[in-house]
Amino acid sequence: MRLTVFGAAEQVTGSMHLLELDHYKILIDCGLDYERDTRLEDNEYFPFDPAEIDVVILTHAHIDHSGNLPTLVRMGFEGQILCTPPTADLAELLLLDSASIFAGKERKPVKRHKNAYKPKLLYLQKHVMDTVERFVTIGFNKPFRLNGQAELTFYSVGHLLGAAAAVIKVSGHGPDRTIAFTGDIGRENYPTLTDPSLLPPVDYLVCESTYGGRKHNKTQNVEQVLVGTINESCVKNPGRLIIPAFSIGRTQALIYSLNKIFDQGLLPPVKVFVDSPLANYATEVYRKYQSLLSQDSQKFYREKGDEFEFENLTYVHNLKESKEISNYFEPCIIISSAGMLEGGRIQDHLYYNIQNYYCTILFIGYCAKGTLGNRLLRGDPIVRLRNRDLSVYATIKQTDTLSGHADHDDLMQFVSSQQAGNLKRIFLVHGEMNSLKSFSDALQAEGFNTTIAEKGVSYEL
Known part of the structure; x- marks a missing residue:
């Protein structure tokens, strides 16, 4: 049995791990690598022949785990893609959204002949639909026979609806061996998601390390942070609160938290706009799999009704409705994507409000270096929007209470x-080097054998 880490090695994005058994190749995740020094086109070059992959296991729908699947299919992969039912539905939404983004971006043209150019796209909608046809869904805790020597079981890990750790049991040629791939691990008591399940004993573990060495601020919960911020920005001061949020996962948790706040009468009614078509579709998927949401969410549903619907909440459906929000002059909350402010309708709301003293922008997620969100968080006094330099007069705030990632203590x-004594080796992936080293040091102090996986290096298990 051989493991080769081809993505998310000494970095966060581009998860892609190859597990080779006797004449059988399993690819775990196939995400887009969008690190700062990586061109989008680089994702087209796989370090193996896609046609030789027998099966793909997808841990969850986020683009850094699923986003290069259509390229894999386009380049010759013909096998099944195994995932949980919610992951299949959410991945379809995200992949279609990616194809639309690619089509809308100006790409470096590829010369065809003297006076004609054709833009080169990573993949098209057609390739996404070809990929979706290969999805085969498996429920949690239900063993699935891959071939004569390997069996797969998914275990819920929170983080996102449908997110799973993949545990693969390999038989033959001596004692059975078990290897687990965590995907991304969630945190306990998340508003809409179940707590991560503990895994059965395994021989090898490929573990994410995103928050290695870092801890979430746990002095306040989600509702307390939101009540304080809304009270300051919309009640005491009649302004508007803009919350950039990822359309899938973060937005649903935010809506549910606001629902509970207004239901309990912790704040007077405030108009809430959800301005993200992708979030609207994703919320329907959350409704579809309501039985897989957190116990708290399910209890609210039984006693109060739809967690994602309440008075004064408006889902914005088209661009005309989105533009009309600018003419709403009462205090309000605007939830829009994208979370790092790189594209999406959120940029329109920023353009009209970044110079508004009565506007607060609350970041509820991580913003990578180089993004507009990161520039605002570091305190840049001027930012560029629509080819204009705009002074930042709005109040900028941030909270990690809605982060979907386990922190250092949770990972430990x-x-x-x-x-x-029984876990032979832990391979650490999906983290920046300082996080990987901090997590590795802490695990070694507890007696675990750890390896920070290197890209393209094969490990015999």
């Missing part, structure tokens, strides 16, 4: 459910 708790 998750791994420590394994016996150090």
Whole structure:
């Protein structure tokens, strides 16, 4: 059995791991690599022949885990893509959205003949639909036979609806061996998601390390942060609160939290706009799989009704309705994508409000270096929007209470459910180098054998 980490090695994005058994190749995740030094076109060049991959296992729908699947299919992969039912539905939405983004971007043209150029796209909608046809869904905790020697079981890990750790049991040629791929691990008591499940004993573990060495601020919960911010920006001061939020996962958790706040009468009614077509579709998927949401969410549904619908909440459906928000002069909350402010309708709302003293912008997620969100968070006094330099007069705030990632303590708790003496090796992936090293050091102090996986290096198991 051989493991090769081809993506998310010593970095966060581009998750892609190859597990080779006897004459059988399993690819775990196939995400887009969008690190700063990577061109989008670089995702087209796989370090293996896609046609030789027998099966793909998809841990969850986020683009850094699923986003290069259509390229894999376009380049010759003909096997099944195994995932949970919610992951299949959410991945379809995200991949179609990616194809639309690619089509709308200006790409470096490829010369065809003297006076004609054709833009080169990573993949088209057709390739997305070809990919979706290959999805085969498997429920949590239901063993699935891959071939004569391998069996797959998904375990819920929170983080996103449908997100799973993939545990693969390999038989033959001596004692059975078990390897687990965590995907991304969620955190306990998340508004809409179940707590991460503990894994059965495994021999090898490929573990994400996003928040290694970092801890979430746990002095306040989601509702407390939102009540304080809304009270300051919309009640005491009659202004508007803009919340950039990822359309899938973060927006649904935010809507549900606001629903509980207004239901309990913790704040007077405030108009809430959800301005993201992708979020609207994703919310329908969350409704479809309501039975897989958190116990708190399910209880609210039984006692109060739809978690994602309440008085004064408006889902914006088209661009005309989106533009009309600018003419709404009462205090309001605007939830829009994208979370890092790189494209999407959120840029329109920023353009009209960044110089508004009575506007607050609340970031509820991570903003990568180089993004507009990161520039605002670091305190840039002037930002560029629509080819204009605009002074920043709006108040900028941030909270990590809605982060979907396990922090350092959560990661340690998750791994420590394994016996150090029985777990032969932990391969650390999906993290910046400082996070990987911090997590590795902490695990080694507890007696675990760790390896920070290197890109393209094969490990015999």
